[in-house]
Amino acid sequence: MAAVDQPGTKPETRITVSDGALIPDRAEGSLLSAWRISFYGALGLVVLLPIISPHPYREIMRYLPDGILRTFQVTLISIFFALIIGLFTGLGRISRNILINRISTIYVEVIRGIPLLVQLFYIYFALGRFLSLDRLVAAILAMSVCYGAYMGEIFRAGIQAVPKGQMEAALAIGMSRSQALRLVILPQTARIILPPIGNEFIALLKDSSLVSIVAVSDLLRRGREYAATTFLYFEAYTMVALIYLVFTLFFSKLVAIMEERLNTHGR
Amino acid sequence: MADKDSATPSRIRIEKVSKSFGSVEAVRNASLTVNAGEVVLIIGPSGSGKSTLLRCVNRLETATSGEIYVDGDRVTDPQGNIRQIREEVGMVFQSFNLFPHLTALDNIALGPRKVKGLPREHCYEQARALLARVGLADKEKSYPDQLSGGQQQRVAIARALAMEPKVMLFDEPTSALDPEMIKEVLDVMLQLAREGMTMLVVSHEMGFARAAADLVVFMDNGEIIETGTPADVFDSPREERTKRFLDHIL
Ligand SMILES: Nc1ncnc2c1ncn2[C@@H]1O[C@H](COP(=O)(O)OP(=O)(O)OP(=O)(O)O)[C@@H](O)[C@H]1O
Ligand SMILES: [Mg+2]
Numbered sequence: 001m002a003a004v005d006q007p008g009t010k011p012e013t014r015i016t017v018s019d020g021a022l023i024p025d026r027a028e029g030s031l032l033s034a035w036r037i038s039f040y041g042a043l044g045l046v047v048l049l050p051i052i053s054p055h056p057y058r059e060i061m062r063y064l065p066d067g068i069l070r071t072f073q074v075t076l077i078s079i080f081f082a083l084i085i086g087l088f089t090g091l092g093r094i095s096r097n098i099l100i101n102r103i104s105t106i107y108v109e110v111i112r113g114i115p116l117l118v119q120l121f122y123i124y125f126a127l128g129r130f131l132s133l134d135r136l137v138a139a140i141l142a143m144s145v146c147y148g149a150y151m152g153e154i155f156r157a158g159i160q161a162v163p164k165g166q167m168e169a170a171l172a173i174g175m176s177r178s179q180a181l182r183l184v185i186l187p188q189t190a191r192i193i194l195p196p197i198g199n200e201f202i203a204l205l206k207d208s209s210l211v212s213i214v215a216v217s218d219l220l221r222r223g224r225e226y227a228a229t230t231f232l233y234f235e236a237y238t239m240v241a242l243i244y245l246v247f248t249l250f251f252s253k254l255v256a257i258m259e260e261r262l263n264t265h266g267r
Numbered sequence: 268m269a270d271k272d273s274a275t276p277s278r279i280r281i282e283k284v285s286k287s288f289g290s291v292e293a294v295r296n297a298s299l300t301v302n303a304g305e306v307v308l309i310i311g312p313s314g315s316g317k318s319t320l321l322r323c324v325n326r327l328e329t330a331t332s333g334e335i336y337v338d339g340d341r342v343t344d345p346q347g348n349i350r351q352i353r354e355e356v357g358m359v360f361q362s363f364n365l366f367p368h369l370t371a372l373d374n375i376a377l378g379p380r381k382v383k384g385l386p387r388e389h390c391y392e393q394a395r396a397l398l399a400r401v402g403l404a405d406k407e408k409s410y411p412d413q414l415s416g417g418q419q420q421r422v423a424i425a426r427a428l429a430m431e432p433k434v435m436l437f438d439e440p441t442s443a444l445d446p447e448m449i450k451e452v453l454d455v456m457l458q459l460a461r462e463g464m465t466m467l468v469v470s471h472e473m474g475f476a477r478a479a480a481d482l483v484v485f486m487d488n489g490e491i492i493e494t495g496t497p498a499d500v501f502d503s504p505r506e507e508r509t510k511r512f513l514d515h516i517l
Contacts, residue, residue, distance in 0.1 A: 187368045
């Protein structure tokens with residue numbers, strides 16, 4: 001998951017390996033950059049395959065849009081709730097109230113220690129014994145709760161990355177801590193955490209494919225359904241993979257541009 | 268407030284204040300009074316506790332023992348309304364600490380608007396007047412990172428003044444500045460001193476001290492070693508440690 005530098009701690013060496021999609025490096029703007037080859041290659045195939053070989057690719061392309069919409073629905077709703085959970089978790093993690101602090105820390109530790117797929121099963125099947133959740137609701141709940149924990153860490157790091165003097169200056173003019181947070185700290189946090197949140201969005205978009213396991217008809221599920229009736233596994237999953245790739249590469253580019261803007265304009 | 272005491276004209280009264288960070292005694296048994304309209308300058312070597320003492324006055328640090336009063340209100344009262352006291356104590360930091368996401372004008376108007384809850388129009392009018400007063404009338408819409416260090420510090424002074432404080436604290440306001448910008452900040456501070464502002468200033472600017480300070484306080488190793496007029500302390504220090512320090516910085 002995306003990392004925000006923690007202030008104060010300066011490890012000697014540090015490597016950053018993103019587990020997100022390939023983040024394009026704007027400095028390397030060559031025509032044959034890895035990002036361009038992958039993105040335009042995937043986009044080209046998605047467009048050309050149905051033209052060159054209508055059967056079965058055009059049929060597949062007619063079958064998938066429902067799934068694409070569902071995938072985006074799950075992703076957008078989940079990221080929305082994950083952001084809200086993340087904000088409160090992040091605030092809880094830096095809270096001086098021991099109880100709130102412990103609860104949010106335990107939430108983060110527990111959730112991060114359980115694979116998302118297991119959480120999804122747990123909420124849908126295990127908890128399903130007590131409360132019967134709609135499968136779409138269960139899927140969104142699992143994604144939100146899981147990503148909320150990661151978002152919490154991003155918010156925490158983002159809040160702590162705002163220089164200490166900002167809180168002091170706000171307190172010195174008579175603000176309460178919550179005013180200072182709301183008016184001074186969080187607006188600066190938002191700027192810092194925008195790129196990592198973009199990366200979480202991409203990760204969530206990919207992870208949303210897990211919801212197909214509880215029979216939510218997302219992109220992957222639709223591909224699988226098509227394959228199951230036609231036995232055209234290779235063709236169906238090729239299209240599914242290409243479509244995920246086009247979207248994730250597209251959004252990585254957006255995040256990179258956003259990051260660049262923030263770095264140069266600073267505000 | 269409960270322990271209001273209006274018998275003395277003192278604006279800041281520090282009584283036997285100590286402050287420890289773990290085993291480090293940053294301030295030991297310091298007493299100091301700043302009367303209305305006075306400018307008191309604190310000097311001393313790095314780590315001698317100057318900032319810590321200053322920060323105890325608006326309780327950015329909580330004194331371990333001793334009492335501090337600002338205009339009769341007891342800062343050291345754990346039950347006291349510290350926010351109300353802070354409104355009356357302006358603070359200027361070495362590193363400016365302007366809010367980078369707000370324009371110069373918004374930086375100044377934020378406190379009056381959100382803390383005092385004054386009408387928007389009034390706050391912006393006042394903020395404009397303050398910007399003009401620190402010589403930056405044309406920088407309303409500039410963000411901090413578009414201003415030089417000296418300009419940022421002048422905006423920071425205006426931001427503190429916007430709360431209409433009774434006293435102002437300055438913690439090395441010019442030591443992060445390039446030499447050519449120091450004067451513009453000191454000029455604003457001099458002007459403020461002439462207008463009768465009560466000021467407690469940590470600074471080693473001798474020129475400012477001689478021009479504006481009523482009292483110079485020398486601190487070393489957490490203690491107030493010597494107090495006197497600028498002429499006394501700079502020209503004929505009584506204490507050996509003061510002498511050594513002055514030799515070192517002059
Ligand atoms: N938050 C803190 N935690 C721990 N120790 C601190 C803290 N703040 C200050 N100290 C220690 O207290 C002592 C006094 O520090 P202080 O910053 O008040 O000195 P100063 O006179 O302002 O020095 P300088 O001229 O370098 O600003 C130092 O030994 C410092 O390391
Ligand atoms: Mg200091």
